[in-house]
Amino acid sequence: MELNDFGKIANECWRAIPTHFPNVDLGAHIIMPNHVHGIIMINDAGATPNVGATQCVTPTTVGNRPKGPKQGSLGAIIGSFKSTVSYRINKQFNTTGIWQRNYYEHIIRNDREMGAIWQYIVSNPVVWDTDDENPLVANA
DSSP, X not given: OOOOHHHHHHHHHHHTHHHHOTTEEEEEEEEOSSOEEEEEEEOOXXXXXXXXXOSOOOTTXXXXXXXXXXXTSHHHHHHHXXXXXXXXXXXXXXXXXXXXXXXXXXXXXXXXXXXXXXXXXXXXXXXXXXXXXXXXXXXX
């Protein structure tokens, strides 16, 4: 996959995730023309549980509600990545609205699954010409 300027920024920001989140290791990743695939491994070893923290926040929860995702969570990592990419692209190219609203996550539970997902990610560019995510295929 040959990256355009936006893809190069996204790739740089992806590779920088462990710099900003020291408890994160990255696995396979690929920046596609209109989406990103990547494996994020969050190391919780030595994490101290937040004693007394609200486990569930609902609209009826009284008191201070947390704003945004929990610090160091997958949501915080993805939010930071998308925000940084958006900021840099907007600053350099005056372009906004590059991301879809949410993201898809999947918990990898064993080595077999890790291998299959890793292979899917690294082989994704090979099938781009027939991928449903490819706008040229979807509109054909």
